[in-house]
Amino acid sequence: MSEASKNLRPEIELDEIDRKIVEELQANGRITNAELADRVGVAASTCIARVRSLVSRRIITGFTATVDPRAMGLDLQVLVSVTVRSGARQRIAEMSDELRALPEVMQLFFLGGVEDFIIHLAARDSDHVRDFVMEHLSAHPAVSSTRTSIVFSHHLNPIRGAA
Amino acid sequence: MSEASKNLRPEIELDEIDRKIVEELQANGRITNAELADRVGVAASTCIARVRSLVSRRIITGFTATVDPRAMGLDLQVLVSVTVRSGARQRIAEMSDELRALPEVMQLFFLGGVEDFIIHLAARDSDHVRDFVMEHLSAHPAVSSTRTSIVFSHHLNPIRGAA
DNA sequence: AGTGAAAGGCATCGCTT
DNA sequence: AAGCGATGCCTTTCACT
Numbered sequence: 001m002s003e004a005s006k007n008l009r010p011e012i013e014l015d016e017i018d019r020k021i022v023e024e025l026q027a028n029g030r031i032t033n034a035e036l037a038d039r040v041g042v043a044a045s046t047c048i049a050r051v052r053s054l055v056s057r058r059i060i061t062g063f064t065a066t067v068d069p070r071a072m073g074l075d076l077q078v079l080v081s082v083t084v085r086s087g088a089r090q091r092i093a094e095m096s097d098e099l100r101a102l103p104e105v106m107q108l109f110f111l112g113g114v115e116d117f118i119i120h121l122a123a124r125d126s127d128h129v130r131d132f133v134m135e136h137l138s139a140h141p142a143v144s145s146t147r148t149s150i151v152f153s154h155h156l157n158p159i160r161g162a163a
Numbered sequence: 164m165s166e167a168s169k170n171l172r173p174e175i176e177l178d179e180i181d182r183k184i185v186e187e188l189q190a191n192g193r194i195t196n197a198e199l200a201d202r203v204g205v206a207a208s209t210c211i212a213r214v215r216s217l218v219s220r221r222i223i224t225g226f227t228a229t230v231d232p233r234a235m236g237l238d239l240q241v242l243v244s245v246t247v248r249s250g251a252r253q254r255i256a257e258m259s260d261e262l263r264a265l266p267e268v269m270q271l272f273f274l275g276g277v278e279d280f281i282i283h284l285a286a287r288d289s290d291h292v293r294d295f296v297m298e299h300l301s302a303h304p305a306v307s308s309t310r311t312s313i314v315f316s317h318h319l320n321p322i323r324g325a326a
Numbered sequence: 327a328g329t330g331a332a333a334g335g336c337a338t339c340g341c342t343t
Numbered sequence: 344a345a346g347c348g349a350t351g352c353c354t355t356t357c358a359c360t
Contacts, residue, residue, distance in 0.1 A: 014234070022235075025228035029192045034336060043345050048337075059234035063192035064227060064321065067185055071177070071222035072324035079272060079281065096318070103323035109242060109283075113312035118242065120272075122322065149276035155259070158227065159285065160266035161235035197353055206329050211355070329360075336353070343346080 014059070017042060019161060021050055022060065026158035029063045066156075069106070074122035077106070077151035078129050080137065081115040088142035092116055095142060104132050120151075177222070180205060182324060184213055185223065189321035192226045229319075232269070237285035240269070240314035241292055243300065244278040251305035255279055258305060267295050283314075 014022070020040040024031060031039075037047035054060045069077065084092055092110065099105050099119060107120035123129045129148065137146050177185070183203040187194060194202075200210035217223045232240065247255055255273065262268050262282060270283035286292045292311065300309050 022228065022230055026230060027227070029226035029228045032336065033338090043347095044337075045339085045346075046344060049344085057234070059231055060228045061231050062229045064190070064229060065185065065188035065192045065223045066225045066227060067189060067322040068222055068224050069322050071220070072185075072322055074322070074324070079274065096316075100318050100320060105320055106322065107320065108316075108318040110315040110317075111242065111312045112315060113310075115312065147276075149274045149278065152273040152275060153259075153271075154273075155263050155271040157263060157268055157270065159230040159232050159235050159237065159269065161237070195353065196355090207354075208330075208356080209328050212328085327360100329358105331358095332356090334353105334355085337351090339348100339350085341347085343344100 014161070018050060018054060018059075021047070021054065022161075023158070025051070025060065025063070029065075069122040072122075073124055074104075076123045076125055076129060077154060078121050078123065079149050079151060080119045080121060080133060081147045081149075082117050082119065082137060083114065083144045083146075084116040084142050085144045089116070091142040095140070099136065102132075102136065104128070115147075177324070181213060181217060181222075184210070184217065185324075186321070188214070188223065188226070192228075232285040235285075236287055237267075239286045239288055239292060240317060241284045241286065242312050242314060243282045243284060243296060244310045244312075245280050245282065245300060246277065246307045246309075247279040247305050248307040252279070254305040258303070262299065265295075265299065267291070278310075 017040055021036065024036055024039055033048050033051070034044050036051070037044040040047065042050070051060070069075075084095075095117075096108060096110065099108055104121050104123055105119055106122050109118040109120075111117055121129065121132060123132060133146055133148060137143050180203050184199065187199055187202055196211050196214070197207050199214070200207040203210065205213070214223070232238075247258075258280075259271060259273065262271055267284050267286055268282055269285050272281040272283075274280055284292065284295060286295060296309055296311060300306050
């Protein structure tokens with residue numbers, strides 16, 4: 001990596017301790033500061049300062065509980081690939097905000113390629129999926145076509161840094 | 164929902180307080196129990212019992228820090244669609260374990276449809292992507308074809324329950 | 327199931343090295 | 344960056360409802 005490109009994102013230098021903190025907090029985001037400090041081998045006061053620094057530098061962007069969609073009555077997950085009409089590409093950005101606000105939308109991927117974006121949807125059942133696609137996609141003037149695939153299983157990994 | 168299908172997943176009855184707890188913990192997984200109790204309007208002792216119950220019932224499956232891949236030197240995200248040779252479908256399950264162990268793999272979706280699975284990859288650069296696809300996919304005897312699309316942006320939403 | 331009180335543990339701060 | 348010590352808050356347990 002050149003020095004020039006480095007300077008575009010200054011101060012993102014993670015040492016071994018930072019990396020260990022990130023790793024532990026990904027594995028258990030509700031660990032106490034005292035135990036985290038023990039595990040990474042620094043004093044509690046140092047540890048809390050490190051964590052706050054990681055958060056304020058937006059290396060850690062948040063802490064969240066992961067929830068089983070089935071426990072919330074959402075038994076069916078699908079991926080919907082969407083292609084936008086070629087004359088309506090500039091509307092993709094505004095569709096993002098509309099779609100993100102919908103409770104069924106777990107994830108949104110905006111893509112370069114044949115498809116313009118992919119929606120990861122959690123729904124109660126197939127009727128719910130159909131209603132979603134009809135109402136929010138097929139009926140949308142910018143949408144050219146959609147393709148829905150059922151998700152049999154889904155795995156989410158923590159971020160593991162580059163070598 | 165019929166009583167029969169209800170009984171397949173017993174004891175997943177979330178009341179208003181449980182739902183509020185889940186919501187708050189998705190928004191801020193590191194909130195203190197005391198503040199969480201205040202926000203949902205129960206005593207701290209009740210609140211901690213509720214949280215533990217949600218975790219032991221696997222409604223909440225974990226707590227994690229969310230990390231910016233770019234901060235970890237992973238500047239490029241792609242989705243790779245993979246189709247498996249029709250004679251090798253039974254190998255999909257074992258490929259799951261191999262792929263999940265790789266540090267570049269953020270997510271895995273196993274699908275029904277034209278593609279057998281989609282890999283959400285975080286990589287340093289396009290060389291890194293190429294190396295990953297060549298080494299772990301193209302060279303794999305079960306893989307029939309792959310298609311790689313760049314991810315321009317990615318949004319992750321909390322789970323919001325069914326009505 | 328939920329609550330409140332009490333004891334111990336933890337977070338957080340300022341200061342020192 | 345680490346360690347120490349003090350304060351106040353938080354967590355946790357338990358008896359009671």
